[in-house]
Amino acid sequence: MSPTESAPMLRVSDLQKSFGDHQVLRSIDLAVEPGEVLALIGPSGSGKTTVLRCLNGLEHPDGGNVAFASGPVVDFSAKTTKRQRDSLRTRSAMVFQSYNLFPHMTVLQNVIEGPVTVQKRKRADAVAEAEQLLERVGLGAKKAAYPHELSGGQQQRVGIVRALALKPSLLLFDEPTSALDPELVGDVLTVIKELAEEGWTMVLVTHELAFAREVADEVVFMDGGVVVERGHPDQVLREPREDRTRQFVHRLLNPF
Amino acid sequence: MGFDWTLFFESLGPIALAGLKGTIPLALSSFALGLALAVVVALMRISRNKVLSSIARGYVSVIRGTPLLVQLFVIFYGLPSVGVTLDPWPSAIIAFSLNVGGYAAEVIRAAILSVPKGQWEAGYTIGMSRTTTLRRLILPQAARVSVPPLSNTFISLVKDTSLASLILVNEAFKEAQNIAAFSQKFMVIYLAAALVYWVFCTVLSAGQNQLEKKLDRYVAH
Ligand SMILES: Nc1ncnc2c1ncn2[C@@H]1O[C@H](COP(=O)(O)OP(=O)(O)OP(=O)(O)O)[C@@H](O)[C@H]1O
Ligand SMILES: [Mg+2]
Numbered sequence: 001m002s003p004t005e006s007a008p009m010l011r012v013s014d015l016q017k018s019f020g021d022h023q024v025l026r027s028i029d030l031a032v033e034p035g036e037v038l039a040l041i042g043p044s045g046s047g048k049t050t051v052l053r054c055l056n057g058l059e060h061p062d063g064g065n066v067a068f069a070s071g072p073v074v075d076f077s078a079k080t081t082k083r084q085r086d087s088l089r090t091r092s093a094m095v096f097q098s099y100n101l102f103p104h105m106t107v108l109q110n111v112i113e114g115p116v117t118v119q120k121r122k123r124a125d126a127v128a129e130a131e132q133l134l135e136r137v138g139l140g141a142k143k144a145a146y147p148h149e150l151s152g153g154q155q156q157r158v159g160i161v162r163a164l165a166l167k168p169s170l171l172l173f174d175e176p177t178s179a180l181d182p183e184l185v186g187d188v189l190t191v192i193k194e195l196a197e198e199g200w201t202m203v204l205v206t207h208e209l210a211f212a213r214e215v216a217d218e219v220v221f222m223d224g225g226v227v228v229e230r231g232h233p234d235q236v237l238r239e240p241r242e243d244r245t246r247q248f249v250h251r252l253l254n255p256f
Numbered sequence: 257m258g259f260d261w262t263l264f265f266e267s268l269g270p271i272a273l274a275g276l277k278g279t280i281p282l283a284l285s286s287f288a289l290g291l292a293l294a295v296v297v298a299l300m301r302i303s304r305n306k307v308l309s310s311i312a313r314g315y316v317s318v319i320r321g322t323p324l325l326v327q328l329f330v331i332f333y334g335l336p337s338v339g340v341t342l343d344p345w346p347s348a349i350i351a352f353s354l355n356v357g358g359y360a361a362e363v364i365r366a367a368i369l370s371v372p373k374g375q376w377e378a379g380y381t382i383g384m385s386r387t388t389t390l391r392r393l394i395l396p397q398a399a400r401v402s403v404p405p406l407s408n409t410f411i412s413l414v415k416d417t418s419l420a421s422l423i424l425v426n427e428a429f430k431e432a433q434n435i436a437a438f439s440q441k442f443m444v445i446y447l448a449a450a451l452v453y454w455v456f457c458t459v460l461s462a463g464q465n466q467l468e469k470k471l472d473r474y475v476a477h
Contacts, residue, residue, distance in 0.1 A: 057379055089383055100378035104396050112383035117392060166382060 007069045009034045015064035017050055024050050026225035037196045039212035040205045048205040052172045057088040083111045092170040093163035097179055099155045101147040107158050108143040133161045137191050150250045153184030171202040205223035213237050260444050267435050267448045276454050278427030283414045286349050297361035319358025319431025325419055327351050332423040348420040363405045367398035371388050375392055400471050407464035411457050
């Protein structure tokens with residue numbers, strides 16, 4: 001690498017993870033540049049969620065290296081402590097498929113919980129920022145509501161704001177719209193698109209190929225625990241080089 | 257010989273008073289202590305430390321596998337033989353607290369386990385430790401789930417405190433026994449005692465319903 005070239009913000013090499021005998025991730029390599037949107041696609045069970053969970057320290061990989069340019073760098077091939085694994089979470093924030101909002105807290109409390117309880121930021125500042133973020137995603141009026149009083153689309157927008165409030169370097173989205181009724185998908189995708197345009201770095205697991213083509217800078221197709229194909233969205237999604245990618249894309253675009 | 261209604265109504269007052277001065281304070285203090293103990297035992301039980309979880313499991317097993325009356329007698333009549341002599345009140349409070357601790361621990365453990373795994377992960381992902389997640393996210397949600405079964409535990413405890421009469425604690429049933437011994441009208445007096453307990457428990461059940469309604473507002477179904 002030439003010295004003028006910036007290092008990727010996140011580099012993952014040879015990531016491995018098994019559950020019992022089942023080797024879910026055989027060897028995964030990823031590089032995410034600052035401001036880049038990487039879309040991760042692949043069949044059900046191919047390990048997309050597992051990759052995100054490893055990046056967020058929710059799973060302990062069996063091997064491989066996860067390196068953020070500004071640290072931490074964790075080499076799972078050597079013996080790794082839970083503390084080292086947990087350190088990955090200081091860089092990334094996760095948006096879950098099923099939102100996982102805190103049901104006993106209001107929308108505002110959900111958002112400020114991380115900044116105030118964990119990051120020890122001043123409550124007044126955290127509240128002001130949370131209100132601004134909620135306003136941005138059209139939920140300013142809902143800050144005193146409890147999660148169960150919101151629609152799925154609104155809950156997922158709160159989930160996104162909760163992640164943003166942590167000021168992570170990297171946003172991780174795990175199929176953020178797949179639990180939503182079709183008419184609510186648009187609102188959430190609009191928010192994600194705006195974040196992408198604003199320059200947030202993100203890894204997005206999605207089955208919405210049209211959306212991936214619109215927002216992603218790179219598409220990575222995973223199957224069988226390895227990356228089968230990667231490249232520009234137009235190339236991977238319209239002119240895939242690999243048979244497996246072609247079949248997958250074809251099946252997703254023509255389900256019947 | 258007809259039912260002595262006069263005695264029935266006259267004895268209600270003293271029995272209820274003994275209830276207010278004996279039964280209710282005994283139940284309340286034992287429940288508070290027992291609940292604190294139960295939280296500790298439940299946390300030990302779900303802890304990844306094998307020694308702690310085994311101790312907790314053993315404790316719960318002994319409490320649930322032996323009669324409350326036997327537990328009470330071991331503490332009041334048994335302990336003096338190993339040099340520990342306790343008055344009736346402390347004996348009763350200790351025995352009932354230990355008993356509630358065992359039963360409520362299982363309720364709280366089940367409630368903690370009923371909180372979806374995604375809540376733990378959401379806590380971790382915003383940077384919380386296991387302890388903080390437990391304290392800020394899991395226990396508050398578990399507390400809501402526990403209210404109905406714990407209310408039942410409390411109402412059972414109110415009735416169970418009548419056993420303390422056997423170690424000479426002056427509570428409602430002891431008062432009834434005293435009046436009965438004096439008047440020899442057992443049916444009248446014990447029915448009066450039953451009425452007092454029934455009123456206490458009915459009032460508590462109504463309170464339980466109110467509490468559950470209040471909590472329901474914040475919980476999705
Ligand atoms: N905790 C676990 N224990 C055992 N097996 C697991 C566990 N988590 C995931 N798996 C298995 O690992 C494989 C990959 O799962 P993963 O959730 O990462 O797939 P995915 O690509 O996200 O699939 P989907 O598109 O259905 O969400 C699956 O076969 C799954 O059953
Ligand atoms: Mg998945």
